Amino acid sequence: MLNNSQEIIARIGETDQLYLDANSPELALERGNLRLQLVTFSNNRQEQLYFLHEALAILEQARIEFEEISIQLYVDLSLQLAKAYMIYFELSQDNKFALITQQILKPLSHLPYGDLYFFLAYASMVKKEQALTKHWLRKYVVSSEYDHELLHTHPAFKPLRQEIWFIELIKTQFH
Template sequence: MSENTKQIIARIGETDQLYLQENTPELALERGDLRLQLVVQSNSKQEQAHFLQEAIVLFETARVEYEEMPLPLYVKLSLHLAKAYMIYFEISKEPRYALITQQILKSMTQYENGDIYFMLAYASISKNDLALTRHWLKKYLKTAEFDLELLQEHPAFNAVRKTDWFTDIIQNKLH
């Protein structure tokens, strides 16, 4: 077990103890994120599924458990939840996880957050919906969160990298 994994597990123990004292949306976010970090560290699909399930429960519960929380925190929880489902998609290749991601984030597009648009494009390309992928990437392009390097390197977009519309998106951002 790596030193990093040991540190993550130790922090999970600490945050789980804090949870017993008082849960907050911020604490739920950290607890879920720690589990997502373990998913990346693990080579076992069974472990990955276990940690993903725990993270999803933590994010989902936090999103509905608290009547009031700052909007940026709600968006962050929702993006982490979407990320967890897309990791599930990457592991299983089941399109339903990309659909769940779309359902989580679609109602949040009025916030004009680039990370939301990127995740929607990622979910769309995962379902081979090129029209929606293009739509969300064009919106992503216009945001402050736009990350050219991420877009150029993310493996989900390999299938469309050489298409005219994708290269146009990249060229438009470069000019």
């Protein structure tokens, strides 16, 4: 991650020039990520939405544009896209973005990627689907990507922190 918005904007210029020469899934992933970083730096809602729309377009296109793509890269693009839609949810509080996240990630949920489970749990929590939230969190906490701190600090899961099943789930991961 670059340190400030000027560095990010400079890198966007570089990667956009590279895109004009030859596009690749890796380049699309970087271009989308740079724009998501700008969303977090900006305090202006219109700017945030602008960069978010750019990131969504780049990432959506990359998932369908390339015929030969590794499963890892496809998952990375899908996770970045899910992250973008959940940022959109955070800005708008519109649950349709959680549904879109589920639609992107559910077809990949048979793969052993903990971050998929985290975003599916997050989207399920937003949609108040307790059983699905519980299901995805169970898969997440046993994955190699499990991040105890993230689960305890993420605001979406705050209502669960007093639930017995949640406390037990976290406790079993420490032993």
